[in-house]
Amino acid sequence: MTVISYAKAINEAHRQLLATDERVFLIGQGVESPWCVGTTTLGLVEQFGTTRVIDTPISELAVTGSAIGAAMTGMRPIVFHPRMDFMYLALDPIINHCASWHYMFGGAVNVPVTIRGIVNRGNEQAAQHSQSPYSLYCHVPGLKVVAPASPYDAKGLLVAAVRDDNPVLYIDDRWLYQTEEEVPDEIYEVPLGKGKICREGADVTVVAVSYLVKEAMTAAAELAKQGISVEVIDPRTLKPLDTDLILSSVKKTGRLVIADPDNPICSLGDHISSLVYGSLFGSLKTSIQRVNLPDCPVPASTSLEKAYFPNYQSIIAAVKRMF
């Protein structure tokens, strides 16, 4: 075990996957760039060469499609997008092709590709350089979606995504790149579809996604001082969702806050609400509270960004509305 950052954990996962599985290769805009992917691809070109660590022209559609095609032959490509905003240019290969392929051909061909979408927001970058559309991809049949919130999960989920026989969208968040914790030195998997209880509590369940997990932990510590015991759950995999974990927690606490940093309408939060209302309607003590981005594009100015992005205070406020 070594204490490393979230960014280093992603880097290590790439390195160990490339070193242990010759089917793995990495392709995307900016592997060689000092700024595009933070430090997550640092040193990979030097170690594995440009045949397996491939920088590309600005051609999201062709690059993503090519990774998908390579996956159909049994390779295990990781194709990454330095920002999820730019990944929209590749929606056709991802949704019409990759996600449907296995079903459409009766299971004859599978697509073990990992698509890495990076969330990079803040610092007044505005609507086209700030998006985190987790939910949009959860909506698509045939995709699995993971969103690690800690260095341990960042490493283990990337390994699991690459080893899975299906297309997996792996969403990492640059706001978390500096977060540090102890991470095993060897290669390991965090199983897809399994959430985790980050903190146990009795009064209210907070299901939080990505950077809001950290904020939820801060909120929980604060609320504990005020006598409210919060259970924090990180689903880690957004699809397939660990519904058992969420339902059993809410059954215990009777209260639920969903904190997902995405636009609210037709979202993951909507999905979790409908699940919980559908299964536990009678055992809820009060209505579900939500913490999201507003139904609005991302603004530039810092004064607006502060109002736009939720933080631990938004979570505390949501919890307090329930008592």
Added chain:
Amino acid sequence: MSGSINCPPQPPQFRNDGLRPDEHRKLLATMMRIRVFEERIADLVLEKKIITPCHLYTGQEAVATGVCHALNSDDYLFGTHRSHGHYLAKGGNLKAAMAEIFGRATGCSKGRGGSMHLVAPEVGILGTSSIVSGSMSISVGTALAESIRGSQRITVVFHGDGVPEEGSWHESANLAAVKRLPIIFVCENNLYCTHLALDKRRVHDNIPEMAKAHGFKTLAADGNNVLEVLAAARQAVKTARAGEGPTLIECRTYRWRGHVGPNYDVDLGLRDQQEIDAWKDRCPIKHFGNFLVDEKIMTRAEVDKVWQEACAEVEQAISYSLASPYPDAADVTKNVYRGAGQ
């Protein structure tokens, strides 16, 4: 890094083409306003007074200036993430752009857009897009609308050498050509796309040939020579207004600063200093100023005065921006839709 494609040829060669003195002065003034605007922003980014990512146009001033001089105020202009120069050259309000870059409520996009998303509908700028190739198809749309209307308004879309790597560029080019739309693609080939030089992204250095294959007329101009750019633009504008279809103008130039300013990307090992110095020697403004003085179109003192006026105007815009309020956080979700309740 610096393969042969990156070595600049000789300095810009100007020919006195009979422009009126006030036009020469305007070209110089526009380039200087852009230069001062960008270089002051570089300082302010370093001082952390400006937060929004700024992709600076320093070095490329002759392209926007020459092209926009050939346009009417109501012609449409589309740009990119690197559009401060396009906006200013087209006649966008300098103070409103500066305030936008400072994230203020008085900015042209009311603080919602930042450096990469400038707007000035009053001079034909319906908004710049920071998605590479994002403007291409939309600019075909304004050209389409005006051709349906049967008006004389044309559209110009500026794009970098990276943009033809996107499918959208090709689809837009084909559509514009097959419908003979009144549009001009201005390819600012500054040899780099973020960290990658042209030869790492393309087998052939042949963007105009691709446009030609789609049915465009093509022209080339030294992107550091404002008169050459202007002459090419005038020809393309004439073609477009005559209903003779689209033209691509390739302007070879160089951005002095790094991909996203204010640094030079030398420390990062992306470009070498010699290459930057060679291009700085070809400064579009310095050489044009010298030409005007040599040809006795302006005196040195007049040239200097234009520079000082640009400096004063930019300083005023900075003070104006600093004195402007930030957008009210309570308004964050305003303007999503037009209409009741917004």
